[in-house]
Structures are given as structure tokens and as C-alpha cells.
Amino acid sequence: MKLAVIGTGYVGLVSGVCFTLNGNHVICVDKDEEKINKLNRMESPIYEPGIEALIEVNLREGRLSFSSDLTDSVRRSDIIILAVGTPSLPNGEADLQYIEGAAAEVGRAMDGYKIIMTKSTVPVGTNEKIRKMIASQTTYPFDIVSAPEFLREGSAISDTLHPDRIVIGLDNPDLEPVMRKLHQGFTENVFVTDIRSAEMIKYASNAFLATKISFINEIANICEKVGADVTEVAQGMGMDRRIGSSFLQAGIGYGGSCFPKDTNALIQIAGNVDYEFKLLESVVEVNKGQRFMIISKLHESLGSLRGAVIGIWGLAFKPNTDDVREAPAREIVEALVAEGAIVKLFDPIAADNFRKQYDHPQLRWCSLPEEAAKDSDAVCLLTDWSLFRDIDLHKLAQSMRKQILIDGRNLYTKQQIEGTGLEYHSVGRPQMGGLSGYSQSVAGAV
Numbered sequence: 078m079k080l081a082v083i084g085t086g087y088v089g090l091v092s093g094v095c096f097t098l099n100g101n102h103v104i105c106v107d108k109d110e111e112k113i114n115k116l117n118r119m120e121s122p123i124y125e126p127g128i129e130a131l132i133e134v135n136l137r138e139g140r141l142s143f144s145s146d147l148t149d150s151v152r153r154s155d156i157i158i159l160a161v162g163t164p165s166l167p168n169g170e171a172d173l174q175y176i177e178g179a180a181a182e183v184g185r186a187m188d189g190y191k192i193i194m195t196k197s198t199v200p201v202g203t204n205e206k207i208r209k210m211i212a213s214q215t216t217y218p219f220d221i222v223s224a225p226e227f228l229r230e231g232s233a234i235s236d237t238l239h240p241d242r243i244v245i246g247l248d249n250p251d252l253e254p255v256m257r258k259l260h261q262g263f264t265e266n267v268f269v270t271d272i273r274s275a276e277m278i279k280y281a282s283n284a285f286l287a288t289k290i291s292f293i294n295e296i297a298n299i300c301e302k303v304g305a306d307v308t309e310v311a312q313g314m315g316m317d318r319r320i321g322s323s324f325l326q327a328g329i330g331y332g333g334s335c336f337p338k339d340t341n342a343l344i345q346i347a348g349n350v351d352y353e354f355k356l357l358e359s360v361v362e363v364n365k366g367q368r369f370m371i372i373s374k375l376h377e378s379l380g381s382l383r384g385a386v387i388g389i390w391g392l393a394f395k396p397n398t399d400d401v402r403e404a405p406a407r408e409i410v411e412a413l414v415a416e417g418a419i420v421k422l423f424d425p426i427a428a429d430n431f432r433k434q435y436d437h438p439q440l441r442w443c444s445l446p447e448e449a450a451k452d453s454d455a456v457c458l459l460t461d462w463s464l465f466r467d468i469d470l471h472k473l474a475q476s477m478r479k480q481i482l483i484d485g486r487n488l489y490t491k492q493q494i495e496g497t498g499l500e501y502h503s504v505g506r507p508q509m510g511g512l513s514g515y516s517q518s519v520a521g522a523v
């Protein structure tokens with residue numbers, strides 16, 4: 078089959094490249110010519126492990142091409158995949174200007190029957206709007222399919238090639254065999270439903286995962302006060318298959334380009350039909366507060382932060398990506414700057430992207446984690462990059478002015494911390510290398 082994928086962000090690029098692997102010819106289209114030029118030089122505009130190798134081999138073998146000419150690409154394709162951004166408007170609602178713009182352009186370009194498949198995350202009813210928009214631009218016949226995407230940044234290729242399920246929303250049952258063929262070899266788990274339910278499955282899935290994270294973060298906050306260990310609690314809970322062990326990692330809360338925007342959009346979708354989604358509102362609220370736990374812990378250990386030197390390890394919203402959209406690190410660093418701290422920042426991949434969005438005279442940019450830690454009063458780990466796991470914590474303690482390590486992702490084990498001389502604070506676990514939060518509150522009560 079011949080496909081045109083509109084938008085070369087994570088979803089467009091990764092799904093476009095992966096669709097070549099089951100024998101399709103794919104044109105990835107973007108209006109951003111700089112991105113297309115980069116891609117034609119076999120350079121990926123996104124950091125995603127494995128993507129450049131796949132681009133290279135598929136470009137060479139002629140199954141993949143990149144273009145900024147939407148009209149020509151649409152005309153040369155049978156299936157058009159919409160994968161443009163749907164960011165948040167200031168009120169939290171999804172901004173549909175890019176998807177509507179792309180749909181209208183596709184409509185104008187059509188010169189025969191096409192299947193138009195939406196991969197962007199869009200509010201319930203959007204595919205119907207897209208249908209009307211295209212119909213207003215063309216007299217050629219077409220079908221609409223909703224095929225929401227569930228990949229995660231950092232593991233996007235394996236998530237696409239081996240997904241738990243593929244969701245297909247359609248209203249013309251004749252399309253089912255084509256859709257199954259398109260996804261052939263990825264998984265047998267293809268769930269076919271109506272378009273509105275498919276749109277809702279995407280939001281409900283992201284909202285549920287965000288709920289698991291805020292839930293375990295609240296459990297973590299209580300664990301700290303009662304002397305339990307949230308990592309043990311999560312493990313014990315997760316062994317119940319009805320609960321499941323994934324997405325129960327306590328920390329500084331979720332970030333990224335999707336959970337924050339999609340939870341807010343679902344609250345708005347509900348609000349638009351006069352339904353107050355109270356549970357999800359609380360999930361968002363808990364998440365907003367969780368990152369400031371880092372600042373509270375610094376205050377507990379150091380008192381005022383004016384003039385303090387704080388090392389920051391990790392700026393990306395999660396490891397294996399250079400994406401800093403809605404990264405908790407941003408607000409944490411801004412709060413430290415506002416309190417008068419000097420902040421030494423390190424991230425193996427995302428520092429440039431972070432710096433483009435935020436810079437300040439109190440920030441010092443470091444090219445190694447050890448450099449960010451040297452002579453600092455505390456180090457705060459905000460992204461669980463695996464390279465931090467291998468750092469020599471004994472040497473680290475010796476290089477710091479004060480030996481305080483605040484681990485916002487529970488990366489280290491008790492064994493790694495013991496004997497290092499570090500005062501170690503993590504999330505929802507007893508403090509190591511000093512008085513625990515539990516011991517302090519018990520001591521205070523007697």
C-alpha cells in the first residue's frame with residue numbers, strides 16, 4: 078500500500094518508518110522544510126533510540142521518502158495518516174488548528190478515493206469534523222478511520238512494532254480488512270470499534286495511566302509519614318493482576334507532551350457536556366504539587382536556599398528522550414532560581430532543548446554529572462537516566478560541599494547508598510544516611 082503520513086513528530090516519523098517494515102511505501106510529509114531537509118540527510122529531528130538506522134536503510138531501499146509537498150504526496154498515496162500536533166489551548170482544550178488545517182489541505186489535494194486515518198490524539202467528535210472539512214474541499218469519495226497511537230517516547234519503535242493492542246475506529250466495515258493488512262505483523266490484538274469510542278479510548282487510557290501515577294505518588298507521600306517504603310508497597314500491589322505492576326513508580330510526577338495536555342483536554346471534553354470529572358481534576362492537582370516535594374526536601378536539609386549551590390541531574394521529562402515539553406525539571410529549576418540558588422545543570426541529551434526554552438544568569442551548564450555535583454550543597458536527580466545508576470557515589474560525596482542527594486525517581490538502592498556518607502532522600506521511602514522522616518515525626522511526637 079502507498080501511505081502519506083502528515084507530520085513528522087514522534088508519531089508521524091516513528092509510525093511512518095515502521096509501516097515500511099511490513100511492505101508499504103511511505104512518504105513522510107512536513108511543512109517544516111528544515112525537518113524534511115534533515116531527514117533527507119538521514120538525520121532524525123527527534124532523539125529516539127534506533128530511529129536513524131531505520132531511516133537510513135528504508136531510504137536507501139526506496140520504501141521511504143520525505144517531502145514538504147503535501148499535495149503531491151497525497152496524490153501518490155492510498156492512505157493518508159494525520160499525525161500533526163494537538164497541543165493545549167490556554168483553557169486546557171485541545172487546539173485543533175493543525176489537524177483541521179491539515180485535513181483541509183488533504184481535501185484540496187485529493188484526486189481520487191482516499192482513506193484518511195487520524196493518529197493524532199483528538200477529542201471525541203473531531204473525526205466527524207474532519208470528515209465535514211474534507212467533504213467541503215473535494216467531491217472525491219473518501220473514508221475516515223480513527224487509529225489512536227499509544228507509543229511512548231524513548232521506546233517508540235518497539236512500542237509500535239509490538240503494541241499491546243491496535244485500536245481502529247471506523248464506520249465503514251469494508252475497511253476492516255485493509256486496516257488489519259496495514260498493521261499486519263505488529264500484533265494480532267486489533268480492536269475494531271466505532272470512531273467516537275476509539276477517540277475516547279485514547280484519552281481514557283492516558284488519563285488512567287496518569288491516575289495510577291498520581292495515586293502512587295500520594296501513597297508515597299503517606300509512606301514517608303508512616304515509615305513504609307513505597308517501592309515495596311507498589312511491588313506488593315502490582316502482584317495483583319487486577320492492579321498490575323506498571324505505572325506505579327513514585328517520583329516527581331508525570332510530564333511530557335501528552336499526559337498533562339490529554340488529562341486537561343479530557344476534563345474539558347467532560348466539562349463541555351456539563352460533567353465535572355472530579356477524579357481527574359485531583360489527579361492533575363496532585364501532579365502539579367508533587368514536583369515541589371524536591372524543594373521541600375531541600376528546605377528540610379539546607380534551610381534557606383539563597384546562595385546555595387544545587388546540582389540538577391536530568392532535565393528531560395523521562396529518560397531516552399530529548400523532549401523537555403512539560404518536564405517537571407522546568408518548574409523545579411525556576412523555583413530554585415527564584416529562591417536565589419545557583420543551579421548547575423546536567424542532562425546527557427536534553428540540555429540544549431531545555432536551554433532554548435529557559436536560561437538565567439544563575440544557571441551553570443555542565444557537560445558531566447560529576448561537574449554538576451562538584452562543590453554543590455545538594456544534588457537533585459530529576460530524570461532516571463541509566464547512566465546515573467553507575468556513578469561512584471563515594472567519590473560523588475567527597476566532591477560535594479554538603480553530602481545531600483535528593484533522588485526524585487527512587488533510582489538508588491539502600492545497598493548503593495550505605496557507607497557513602499550521603500544524606501539520601503528519595504520519594505516515599507525511609508530516608509537513608511540520616512534521621513528518617515518517620516523517625517523525625519515519631520521523635521517529634523514523644
Ligand SMILES: NC(=O)C1=CN([C@@H]2O[C@H](COP(=O)(O)OP(=O)(O)OC[C@H]3O[C@@H](n4cnc5c(N)ncnc54)[C@H](O)[C@@H]3O)[C@@H](O)[C@H]2O)C=CC1
Nearest residue numbers: 084085086087088107108109161162163175179197198226
Ligand atoms: N509524542 C508522543 O509520544 C505521542 C503523541 N501522540 C499524539 O500524536 C500527535 C502528534 O504528536 P507529536 O508526534 O509529538 O507531534 P509534534 O507536535 O512533535 O509534530 C507535529 C508535526 O506536524 C507538522 N505539521 C503541522 N501541521 C502540518 C501540515 N498542515 N502539514 C504538514 N505538516 C504539519 C509540524 O510541523 C510538526 O513537525 C498529537 O496529537 C499527540 O497527542 C500520541 C501518542 C504518542
Ligand SMILES: O=C(O)[C@H]1O[C@H](OP(=O)(O)OP(=O)(O)OC[C@H]2O[C@@H](n3ccc(=O)[nH]c3=O)[C@H](O)[C@@H]2O)[C@H](O)[C@@H](O)[C@@H]1O
Nearest residue numbers: 226227228229230324325326328330331332333335394395
Ligand atoms: O499519548 C502519548 O503521547 C503517550 O503518553 C505516554 O507516553 P510518554 O509520555 O512518552 O511517556 P511515559 O513513559 O508514559 O511517561 C510519562 C511520564 O510519566 C512519568 N511516570 C511514568 C511511569 C511511572 O510509573 N511513574 C512516572 O512518574 C514519566 O517519568 C514521565 O514523566 C503513554 O505512556 C503512551 O502510551 C502514550 O501514547
